[in-house]
Amino acid sequence: MAFPLIGRKKTTIGLDVGSGLVKACVVEHGKGGPELVKVAIVPLIADAIVEGEVMDPGMVTDAIREVIAAAAVKNPTIVTAVGGRDVIIKKIQIERVKEQQARELMRWEAEQHVPFDMESVELDFNILDPEGVAPSMDVLLVAAKRDLIEGKMRLLTDAGLSPQVVDVDAFALHNAFELSYPDAMRGVVGLLNVGHEVTNINVLDDGIPILTRDIGVGTKSFREDLQRDRGLGAEEAAQVVQGYDRSPELDATIENRGEEIAMGIERATAFLATNSRASGQLRAVYVCGGGARIPGLVEALGARLRMPVELATPLTNLRVRDGALDPLLTDDVAPLLMLPVGLALRIVP
Ligand SMILES: Nc1ncnc2c1ncn2[C@@H]1O[C@H](COP(=O)(O)OP(=O)(O)OP(=O)(O)O)[C@@H](O)[C@H]1O
Ligand SMILES: [Mg+2]
Incomplete structure (x- = not known):
């Protein structure tokens, strides 16, 4: 579930622009499954981001540039995410229909369930029981304000990067968590x-x-x-x-x-x-x-x-290449990496 743009690569950088620390995790998706190959963390100066709002875009793009340079990947595929109150995730039930038809129904469903102006949101959804036979099906509906997604993309483009995917924080956290805590x-x-x-x-x-x-x-x-x-x-x-x-x-x-x-x-x-x-x-x-x-x-x-x-840390079930966290100490930073690891676990087609 995401708002995909373009990209084809098997190395993904998960970029988490936090209000305290900007974090990048590099995951290689090889035959043996995902492997964390590099972690980079750059602190943000106080109040560069306040209540989720970017107060000092220059400082934030500098930190992004720095963390991506430290991640040291050529032509990186970058996955980042949006979250907070302008993203709504809701489990709903609709009549069982084909994916294409569900897509058409979603806008109408969203109007019932999402308290945002429909003109200003991006919608996505996921059928939770696609193999089910019941007359109704469970669908996870996601709505994100377009401003929020565009703002996130702008930060990256200002840093000279092109994000390939803008994910949703909650899903990325969930992905990392699922791997480590089945x-x-x-x-x-x-x-x-x-x-x-x-x-x-x-x-x-x-x-x-x-x-x-x-x-x-x-x-x-x-x-x-x-x-x-x-x-x-x-x-x-x-x-x-x-x-x-x-x-x-x-x-x-x-x-x-x-x-x-x-x-x-x-x-x-x-x-x-x-x-x-x-x-x-x-x-x-x-x-x-x-x-x-x-x-x-x-x-x-x-x-x-x-x-x-x-x-909880995202590393309990993830292969970690020797030296991937250097010079950071694993115990110090592992719990901070749940979101960026979750972002990097995504294989961008
Ligand atoms: N090893 C560490 N290095 C730096 N900060 C640490 C470390 N361990 C704990 N912290 C604390 O954790 C905070 C950052 O946590 P985290 O990275 O989860 O927040 P964030 O993602 O930047 O913020 P938010 O999600 O609220 O926007 C720091 O401000 C610091 O107080
Ligand atoms: Mg955070």
Whole structure:
């Protein structure tokens, strides 16, 4: 599911333009399956992207140029993605029809389900049970505001690159997650990506992304709490958040922000209690993103939600070429790579 343009290559660069870090993962798609061959990460200066909006396009395109140069691939096929509130993913049911006819029905369906002006969106869909025989079929409908896609493409073209595919964040996360955690494709689970500014909550029902929500909590909120409430300097706060050991300085912010995240998950999954079509209640949560590394956060969420909550990385089932992460340390960065790895897993035809 994507908005394809052009391209033919078996090396894909997944480019994740985050508000804190711009990340590129290079995956080679050979006979032996996907292999991660290079990872590059470039920090963005503070406030270059705020609330998903690019405030300083020059800084962002510089970081993109730098990260793609570090990825060192000739004529790269670049896959990037859009997400946030201007992307809507919805599982709907329609009468069982052929793909072509479903395509024609989608615009009408979208008008019922998507609160955007139809003139300004790109639509895509995926039939979830194409082999089914029931009179109705489940379809995953995706609508993204055209402005958002064009804005993303413009960033890349300004950096002298041509993106071949603009994917959807939630699907890319899901792809990487599916590869690394096949067991999580059973029942209802949550995938949490705690970034710099935003936490994405993705709810999967038997592996199908049925809901995605963003909440405005990320490592930036934890750092600001430490600065404001504990009087730490910016550098010091960043180190505590990225540290290996749980500092007592973190207690209050983990309590408060953990509660915010836990409530976000509870709200996102509240509908399950009354939804007879879902396969059950939320049974586990997997956490990735820079915030997953905050010492003690994963454990605090587990205690609060009273269910298994686990740190997730995209590397548990992926071949990694020797030196692919150099000079980065695998444990430091692996949880941050779920989205760019998911993007790079796409083979662009
Ligand atoms: N090894 C690391 N290197 C740099 N930052 C790290 C590291 N580990 C954790 N962090 C923290 O994670 C944050 C970045 O996380 P991530 O890459 O998931 O966010 P992002 O994708 O840039 O942001 P968002 O998705 O909210 O736009 C950094 O701002 C920092 O606080
Ligand atoms: Mg991110």
